[in-house]
Amino acid sequence: MRIVLVGPPGAGKGTQAKIVADRLKIPAISTGDIFRANVGAGTPLGLEARSYMDSGRLVPDSVTIAMVRDRLSQPDVANGFLLDGFPRNVPQAEELEAILAGMDTKLDVVLELVVDNNEVVKRIAGRRLCRNDSTHIFHVDFNQPSVAGVCDICGGELYQRDDDKEETVRERLAVYERETAPIVGFYGERGLLTTIEATGALDDVTARILTALEDV
Ligand code: AP5
Numbered sequence: 784m785r786i787v788l789v790g791p792p793g794a795g796k797g798t799q800a801k802i803v804a805d806r807l808k809i810p811a812i813s814t815g816d817i818f819r820a821n822v823g824a825g826t827p828l829g830l831e832a833r834s835y836m837d838s839g840r841l842v843p844d845s846v847t848i849a850m851v852r853d854r855l856s857q858p859d860v861a862n863g864f865l866l867d868g869f870p871r872n873v874p875q876a877e878e879l880e881a882i883l884a885g886m887d888t889k890l891d892v893v894l895e896l897v898v899d900n901n902e903v904v905k906r907i908a909g910r911r912l913c914r915n916d917s918t919h920i921f922h923v924d925f926n927q928p929s930v931a932g933v934c935d936i937c938g939g940e941l942y943q944r945d946d947d948k949e950e951t952v953r954e955r956l957a958v959y960e961r962e963t964a965p966i967v968g969f970y971g972e973r974g975l976l977t978t979i980e981a982t983g984a985l986d987d988v989t990a991r992i993l994t995a996l997e998d999v
Contacts, residue, residue: 784809784863784999785888787870787879789966790896792955793903793910795981795988798926799896800867801918802989803996809863812854814847814871816917819944836946839954841871841962848878855882863891872962876969892999893970894992896981900956907947915939926985 784807788796797813804811818836821829828846835842851869854860870876883889898906906922913919913934921928921941928935946955970976977995981988 784892784996785883785890786863786865786996787890787893787970788865788867788896789893789963789970790981791898791900791903791959791963792952793906794896794898795906795985796867796896797918798920798985799981799989799992800865801920803992804865806993807863807865807996809865810859811865811867811918812851812860812869813867813918814842814851814869815867817850817854818842819917837951839946839951839958841958844872844874844878847871848875851875851879852882855886870966873965873969876966890970890975892977892996893966893975894995895967895976895978896988897978898981902982903956904952907952908949910944910947911941912944913937913939914942 786803788800790796797816800811800813818829818832822833822836823829828850831846832842841847847869855864866879870879880889906925909923909925911921911923911928911932913936915934915937916939919934919936919939920926921934928941932941933939934941946952967976977999979988979991979995
């Protein structure tokens with residue numbers, strides 16, 4: 784199955800992407816995680832992406848699209864994939880359509896995670912990520928590790944993302960409304976959109992997603 788997850792910062796995309804992709808045995812591909820790994824490793828891509836991420840803006844399409852095109856050419860996507868954080872604007876959505884057409888395939892479904900802004904702010908304020916693997920995501924209140932500051936999965940140190948500062952989060956939410964929200968209409972017109980109510984317990988959200996996928 785070929786799935787896109789869309790939703791505002793803090794909607795739970797990364798959290799649900801890992802659970803659902805593991806369940807379906809397909810790779811979860813997060814452009815944010817790829818950028819963060821490159822920033823951490825100090826690669827030229829990371830150096831370029833960093834200033835955009837730190838200010839909450841989108842990394843330029845030319846960079847992001849080339850990176851996704853390369854990732855979708857890897858053999859592990861042959862049986863499907865779950866994209867988290869891409870596409871992020873209409874030009875990226877159009878490019879994704881073209882990339883998949885070139886592979887003689889197309890998306891099966893786009894899941895929109897809907898959460899209100901007050902909830903998003905609470906989720907982001909308490910989010911902690913593992914330094915070893917940024918798909919290991921916790922929350923100081925809503926998804927606590929057994930030992931504060933330590934990853935349950937691998938024992939790595941938990942930290943707060945640089946772009947989770949209040950001012951940057953406000954800019955990321957504005958960018959979402961201005962640039963990303965229009966892709967909801969883009970996919971609605973193509974009959975690919977399913978809306979998921981993403982407030983409530985984490986397991987309940989997972990169950991809603993898996994139920995929606997049964998209907999695809
Ligand atoms: P990216 O990493 O994609 O960030 P984002 O879209 O802003 O999303 P987040 O990672 O903040 O939130 P999430 O929805 O994954 O929530 P999570 O599961 O962590 O992008 C970062 C930056 O990279 C961008 O600003 C941009 O600069 C660049 N970038 C990335 N992609 C790009 C692209 N395509 N084009 C250009 N630039 C791009 O959950 C949040 C918290 O809530 C966690 O603590 C979690 O434990 C908790 N939580 C999850 N579910 C629940 C629940 N049901 N109840 C309570 N708490 C919950």
